[in-house]
Structure formats: C-alpha cells, structure tokens
Amino acid sequence: MSFKRFQSSDCSTSTPVKASVQRYLKSSLVESNPLLAPHIDSLIPKKPPLTAYKVTSFLTLYTLNSLPILFETRDGPVLPTLRFVHQYPTLFTSCRVDSGAIPFILGGANIMCPGLVNPGSELNEDYEIGQSVVVYAEGKEHALAVGHLKMGAKEIKEVNKGMGCEVAHFIGDGLFETKSIE
Known part of the structure; x- marks a missing residue:
C-alpha cells in the first residue's frame, strides 16, 4: 500500500466522520503515539468534524478543513x-x-532491516510487530516517511535481513504533494 501515484481525484466518496469513529481514530493514534495524549483534542477537535474519503475499497483518507491528516487501511x-x-x-x-x-x-x-540496524540508525527495543512509526533519517531534521514495522525491534536486530518496515507514505509521493482535497 503506497500513495506513490495518488491524486486527489482518486478519492471517490466523502462523508463526515461520526463522533464514535473520530474517538476510535484518536484512541488508535494515541495508542501508537503516547506523547499525543495530552494534545489530541486540540490537534483533532470535535468541530469541525473530520471528513472521510474512500481512496480504494481498503484505504480511507481523513481530512480536517480539507487538509489530509490521517489515513487507514482495512487491516493496518x-x-x-x-x-x-x-x-x-x-x-x-x-x-x-x-x-x-x-x-x-x-x-x-x-x-x-539493515537500514534500521546499521550505525547511524535508531530503533527503540520496545517496538513490537505492527508498531506505527514516523521515519527520520540520519543527519536530517524532518521525517521522510510513515509506516509500520513488519517485525518487532528485537527480531529486526537479530535477523538483520528482510523487510523491517513497510512504508505507506513518503516525501514526494502523491499524498505529500496534495495540499488539500475538495
């Protein structure tokens, strides 16, 4: 799953997000990013509500004031x-x-895995399989990708081969280039 060729015209239907779904999105985000907890209500306020856009049958994009802020796959x-x-x-x-x-x-x-283990990389030992992560690069100030781990951190360090993190969104892909969705 990637937004490599994404365009805002790929979004088919839009619906306002119900309060219960918005609570679920906030709790899911806080669960994987505990530092968000004290700020989540100001970052994603109740009013105006989020809008959900169906991109594909298994991918939903959520916007706040037409700005894409979250996305979710059916099983991710x-x-x-x-x-x-x-x-x-x-x-x-x-x-x-x-x-x-x-x-x-x-x-x-x-x-x-080697990209997450080699000198210059950093991976918290406590991360489990499926953990969502924002990916930074050695020597760079801003994040360059968002994804989730395909193995736990300990396994990544032990095995040191194969895919360690599935990248869902990166700088320069279609979603990053999309400023707003109308």
Whole structure:
C-alpha cells in the first residue's frame, strides 16, 4: 500500500466522520503515539468534524478543513500524514534509518532491516510487530516517511535481513504533494 501515484481525484466518496469513529481514530493514534495524549483534542477537535474519503475499497483518507491528516487501511494501523507530522514532530513514535536508506525510501521502497540496524540508525527495543512509526533519517531534521514495522525491534536486530518496515507514505509521493482535497 503506497500513495506513490495518488491524486486527489482518486478519492471517490466523502462523508463526515461520526463522533464514535473520530474517538476510535484518536484512541488508535494515541495508542501508537503516547506523547499525543495530552494534545489530541486540540490537534483533532470535535468541530469541525473530520471528513472521510474512500481512496480504494481498503484505504480511507481523513481530512480536517480539507487538509489530509490521517489515513487507514482495512487491516493496518491509523497513520498520520507527513504534513501533519511536520507540524508536530516531537509527538510521534519514531525510528531513524542510516543515510544509505534515504534514496531508496524516497523512491518508494520499504525499509530493510539493515537500514534500521546499521550505525547511524535508531530503533527503540520496545517496538513490537505492527508498531506505527514516523521515519527520520540520519543527519536530517524532518521525517521522510510513515509506516509500520513488519517485525518487532528485537527480531529486526537479530535477523538483520528482510523487510523491517513497510512504508505507506513518503516525501514526494502523491499524498505529500496534495495540499488539500475538495
């Protein structure tokens, strides 16, 4: 799942998000990003409500005042968009990849285990399989991708091969280039 070729015209139907769904989205986001807890109600207020856009049968994009802020796949976690992350960079669960992984990630590739283990990278030992993460790069100030771990941190360090993180959204993809959805 990637937004590599996404355009705002790919969104088919839009509906206001019910209060119960909005509570679920907030709790899911806080569960994977505990530092958001004291700020979540001001970041995602009740009024105006979020709007849900169906992108595909398994992908939903959520906007606040026409700005994409969250997305969710049918079987995946609720993830923030990079523009939302860049507004509040210290509040999200993150990892750091080594500088060698940067061109691959910006090309739309997933992150392989060595990119999360090599010198210059950083991965919290407590992260479990499925953990959503904002990906930073060695020597860079801003996040360059959002995704979720395909293995737990301990397994990534032990195995050190294969896909460690599935990238869902990265700088330069269609979603990042979309400023608003009308």
